[in-house]
Amino acid sequence: MKTHNDSPRIPRLRFPEFQNAGEWEVKKLGEVANFLKGRGISKSDINNNGTQPCIRYGELYTHYNEVIKEIKSFTNLNGEGLILSEPNDVIIPSSGETKEEIATASCVKLGGVALGGDLNILRSSLVNGEFLAYYLSHGLKKTISKIAQGDTVVHLYAAQLKKLTIRVPKAKEEQEKIAACLSSLNEVIAGEREKLALLQQHKKGLLQQLFPQEGETVPKLRFKEFEDSGEWDYFNGDKLFEPIVNKNHNSDLPILAITQEHGAIPREMIDYHVSVTDRSIESYKVVEVGDFIISLRSFQGGIEYSKFKGLCSPAYVILRKKTELENDFYRHYFKTTSFIQDLNKNLQGIRDGKMISYKQFSEILIPFPSLPEQQKIAACLSSLDDLIAAQTEKIELLEQHKKGLVQGLFPVGN
Structure with a gap:
């Protein structure tokens, strides 16, 4: 593969056999593809034992990539009234949550697949479907996001897509x-x-x-x-860990995001944008390396561990070992299903957004094998x-x- 110039009609990378094939043709999308609209298939219509393969628009965001060779969902809806795919069809959502995500196209390699509502269907004998799906999803992603309409719910209409300028290799x-x-x-x-x-x-x-x-x-x-070595010992949480409230800082430490995926991590290391004032930071607690943090979601994802020194919201409960133990052992244990279940047994009536107290944690029996x-x-x-x-x-x-x-x-x- 060789690099080329920056002509708007020639890609920067081109396969050797096409180096002298000339510029790509400029077309309107409506000139190279016919447009159809999918027809409604509700979530309740999905049946694991169904005989009719189908695609619902939400699956383009969660399950499929640019090329669809295997079908996830099935239905028993009668073929009459359904819009069935032809091999090489390209589908792109007509509604979504953001303008960026709606520019998500997939080529359906199979025929006879029922295509649900909120799907724009592009059918072309002039353009390779896989090529077009990659082009729309990547090469024209920003352009498509600009023509999408709406804020809370974003819409992408066929009339807009038809006017889209595309560039297509002649061969x-x-x-x-x-x-x-x-x-x-x-x-x-x-x-x-x-x-x-x-x-x-x-x-x-x-x-x-x-x-x-x-x-x-x-x-x-x-x-x-x-x-x-015999049975493991068990102790209440307050025998192994103590709560820490240290607000002695000059606000010069990084603010930590408390996440289920990354544990406690500086906000700048992940895509986490929450503004805080200097005055509010004064009330933040100091987190040391090796501390554990009970978060607002601990009843769902367990207790988080910090590999960083920083600051966290005063709403969180910081735990620090009060006896000799292996932090990494408890880093893993506090994320196990069995511990989360034990945690929830003491939390009758707790709901998302409620904090687990140190008192509630202290009542839980925690394993303590030999060091x-x-x-x-x-x-x-x-x-x-x-x-x-x-x-x-x-x-x-x-x-x-x-x-x-x-x-x-x-x-x-x-």
Whole structure:
């Protein structure tokens, strides 16, 4: 693949066999595709045992990428009145929550799939469907977001899409080559995502086996050197952890976001935008490395751990160990399903947005195996975390590569 100039009708990256194929043709989308509208398929119409494959518009955001080869949903709705796909159809939502997400196109490779309401259907014999789906989803994403209408609910109408200026290679073989290149990369990314899912599933299984479940005093899976160590001890939470309220700071520490995915992490490290005043920061608590934080969502996702020193809202409860123990052991334990269930047993009537108190935490029985066993379990799970982090980073790098590739494979400009 070679780089080219920045002509608005020639992509920056072009396959060698098309270097002398000339400029891409400028067309209106309505000139190369016929437009149809999907027909309503409600959520209640979905049936796992149904015989008619179908696609609902929301699935373009949550399940499918630019090329659809397998169908997720089925219905028993009669074929009469349904709009059925033809191979190479491109679908794009006609409604969504944001202008950015609505520019999401997919090529349906299968015929006979019922296409639900709130879907614009583009049917063309002149343009390769996969090529067009990638082009609309990436090369023209910003342009499409600009023509979408509405704020709370965003709409994208066929009349607007028909007027969209697109650039198309004269040779259909070039369209197919671009589509095949991006689809092969998508397959690589999908394969890496499957590996990540397997690692995450493996960790989930280990968490269930390395910690005792309800009614048990020893885990199902135990390292050989601890098999004869007897039952685990259990103590109330206040015997192992104490609440910390330290507001002695000059507001010069980073403000931490308390998240279920990343734990306690400086806000600037993630996409977290909440403004706070200097006066409100004065009341913030100091969080030290190794502290645990009870958040507003702890009854859903457990207790968070901080690998950073910083400040957090006074609404949160900060816990610090008061006896010798392995922090990483409890970092994992406080995210287990069994602990979250124990947490909720003491929280009758609590609702989203309510804080779990230290008193409620202190009444929960928490396992306390020997320190060497804590350390062994922590090391096992932390090494798996490292593998998951490395796999996640690999996927992110592939996504960045894809982003750069689609920017180079389509001409610049509108």
